[in-house]
Amino acid sequence: MAKNNSSSVQPILRFDNLTLGYNRHPAVHHLHGEIAAGSLLAIVGPNGAGKSTLLKGITGELRPLQGRVEVHGVQRQQIAYLTQLTTLDSSFPMVVHDFVAMGLWREIGAFGGVDRARHRRIAAAIDLVGLNGLESRPIGALSGGQLQRAHFARVLLQDAPLVLLDEPYGAIDAASVRDLAALVRHWHGEGRTVIAVLHDLDHVRREYPETLLLAREIVARGDTATVLSEANLLRARKLAEGRGGDAHAPVCHADEGAQ
Numbered sequence: 349m350a351k352n353n354s355s356s357v358q359p360i361l362r363f364d365n366l367t368l369g370y371n372r373h374p375a376v377h378h379l380h381g382e383i384a385a386g387s388l389l390a391i392v393g394p395n396g397a398g399k400s401t402l403l404k405g406i407t408g409e410l411r412p413l414q415g416r417v418e419v420h421g422v423q424r425q426q427i428a429y430l431t432q433l434t435t436l437d438s439s440f441p442m443v444v445h446d447f448v449a450m451g452l453w454r455e456i457g458a459f460g461g462v463d464r465a466r467h468r469r470i471a472a473a474i475d476l477v478g479l480n481g482l483e484s485r486p487i488g489a490l491s492g493g494q495l496q497r498a499h500f501a502r503v504l505l506q507d508a509p510l511v512l513l514d515e516p517y518g519a520i521d522a523a524s525v526r527d528l529a530a531l532v533r534h535w536h537g538e539g540r541t542v543i544a545v546l547h548d549l550d551h552v553r554r555e556y557p558e559t560l561l562l563a564r565e566i567v568a569r570g571d572t573a574t575v576l577s578e579a580n581l582l583r584a585r586k587l588a589e590g591r592g593g594d595a596h597a598p599v600c601h602a603d604e605g606a607q
């Protein structure tokens with residue numbers, strides 16, 4: 349994440365005294381700063397720190413209680429947003445092919461046709477995430493890892509300049525994490541901005557050059573190794589506890605994978 353007032357790269361996001369919350373109760377407050385276009389940024393922090401809330405603020409799903417979030421060079425509809433997997437996902441009455449094809453929705457509209465070129469793109473996306481052969485399988489009959497692969501294939505088709513991922517690897521197998529992390533690297537290599545809420549700090553250290561540590565306010569941001577210091581992680585935990593966040597929730601430790 350770029351510092352407040354210095355960046356040679358254009359910011360894609362700018363937070364200006366941003367406070368977000370529910371029923372007028374702030375969940376994150378007074379956020380300032382910019383995220384440079386093309387960033388590969390992890391958002392980490394204790395449970396209840398406001399990580400998902402911040403993503404909702406970026407998409408516009410949640411309107412600020414105070415301040416604002418500016419999105420530059422991208423329309424909000426162009427943002428790809430992958431929420432945490434829920435049981436609702438797997439109850440979706442749809443086969444893999446059609447589920448993935450929904451990634452073209454913005455391009456073709458609700459009633460647009462899928463021509464031969466688009467069929468090829470859908471097949472390529474399904475292939476790239478390793479789901480070929482499962483095109484006709486109902487979403488509800490997929491494993492967690494396969495379902496997340498289908499979600500990533502859908503994001504692939506969206507061709508979004510800004511990709512938001514909320515705990516994309518929760519409860520999925522190691523091979524799926526490895527394959528989907530490679531896809532995230534690929535997106536970053538293509539110049540897309542990827543922002544991911546993550547709990548596995550080892551994964552963040554390996555894969556994400558920049559990190560934002562959140563505990564209802566910004567605790568630290570910038571280079572991942574510096575941000576994820578013991579001192580910063582301890583401070584995040586204390587802030588979460590002190591402010592009535594989930595005080596007894598497990599908190600990120602520098603030397604362990606999950607919070």
Ligand SMILES: Nc1ncnc2c1ncn2[C@@H]1O[C@H](COP(=O)(O)OP(=O)(O)OP(=O)(O)O)[C@@H](O)[C@H]1O
Pocket residue numbers: 370371375393394395396397398399400401402593
């Ligand atoms: N829909 C909602 N209505 C009311 N309060 C909410 C809602 N969603 C979240 N909150 C509250 O806002 C605060 C921040 O929640 P959020 O889900 O953003 O945290 P998080 O950092 O993503 O947590 P976790 O790591 O546990 O997923 C928490 O206190 C939570 O209880």
